[in-house]
Amino acid sequence: MALTPRPRSQVTPRTVWTVALNVLALVAVLWFLATAWTVLTWVLVALFLALAAQPLVSRMEQRGVRRGGAVLVVFMLGFGLLAMLVMTLVPMLLEQGQALVFATPDYLDRLQHKQWVQKLDERYDVIDRASAELRRRIMMAPGPMLGVVTDILQQLVAALTVTVLTAFFLLFGKDLFEKSLLWVEPSHREHWRTLGQQMHRTVGSYVAGAFLISLIGGAVTAVTLLLLGVPYFLPLGLTMAVLGLIPFLGSFLGAILVTGTTFASAGTKAGFIALGVFLVYQQLEGHLLQPLIQRRTLHMNPLLIALVMLLGTSLAGLVGALLSLPIAGAVQVLLQDRLARRNERWRTGKDGVTQVILAPEDQEPRERPPDEPPVLQH
Secondary structure, X not given: OOOOOOOOOOOOHHHHHHHHHHHHHHHHHHHXXXXXXXXXXXXXXXXXXXXXXXXXXXXXXXXXXXXXXXXHHHHHHHHHHHHHHHHHHHHHHHHHHHHHHHHHHHHHHHHHOOHHHHHHHHHHOHHHHHHHHHHHHHHHOOOOHHHHHHHHHHHHHHHHHHHHHHHHXXXXXXXXXXXXXXXXXXXXXXXXXXXXXXXXXXXXXXXXXXXXXXHHHHHHHHHHHHHHOOOOHHHHHHHHHHHOOOOOHHHHHXXXXXXXXXXXXXXXXXXXXXXXXXXXXXXXXXXXXXXXXXXXXXXOOHHHHHHHHHHHHHHHHHHHHHHHHHHHXXXXXXXXXXXXXXXXXXHHOOOOOOOOOOXXXXXXXXXXXXXXOOXXXX
């Protein structure tokens, strides 16, 4: 009786080694990201700043200025503005910021005597917990001198690195992108070049517009608080400008911080005025500034924006919240291009002739010849 031959295994040693090497490569990539996360954060921040400065550099190039000279002028303007802030506004900012930090527990005590705050505090004990935590942190604020010096040096190194990388992105980013296209098949290079330009235009316009809108919001906040007699108008305006870069959540947190401080430091009337000015400005920003400034930028579902921001914040904190949306915008351009090409293949079929029936919203309107029979939809 002949024995039935045993079937050969479909899993070959080559398949095992391929899977193992892919797993090792994935582990190596994750280890590299975890190890070099600080440096990668600097690179992303530099790219963020380069995209914000790119429209000004491009406009100067259109007026006949060489790119190197345009980048130099932009950096000189930036350093000049920074020097002006350091010489005139930073001392006032530090003084007001320190006074605000030390006065916050007293402001919380004042708020505790208001009726609506008392009802909230009786249920959740919010004020006592916040006041105790602030006092504890203020007592621990000075810290060891060696740690303070080390932190300052690290911040200086980070600032210098980000500045140099920003200049390199502006000067050599385009050349690096063109050289990277040499690895692409020649017939596809123009497509990827156009796609890269679209990503750069979309994300760059969003970043520059977000910077401009946040600065306008910070200026409006600072001027309003100054007119209302709030003694901490400068740090609150700067905080509002930074929080304004974070969509949705940033404005909400800034409104709570600004109106709460105004109520506590300048009285109920000034607090309601600040709240009214903020609500009016939010309407103007949403219906006038954003449509005017962000005309050709990201068009993303609000739910997707919230999910992306939560993921970015959980991974990298405030930096992740600032950078997650531009990164998601670049990925969205890639996905939209991929979807358009896939729909084209579905529409034409594999042989380029067969018609594939799509949903009505996916079909492009076209005129049907008189002798062509109608397409039956299932």
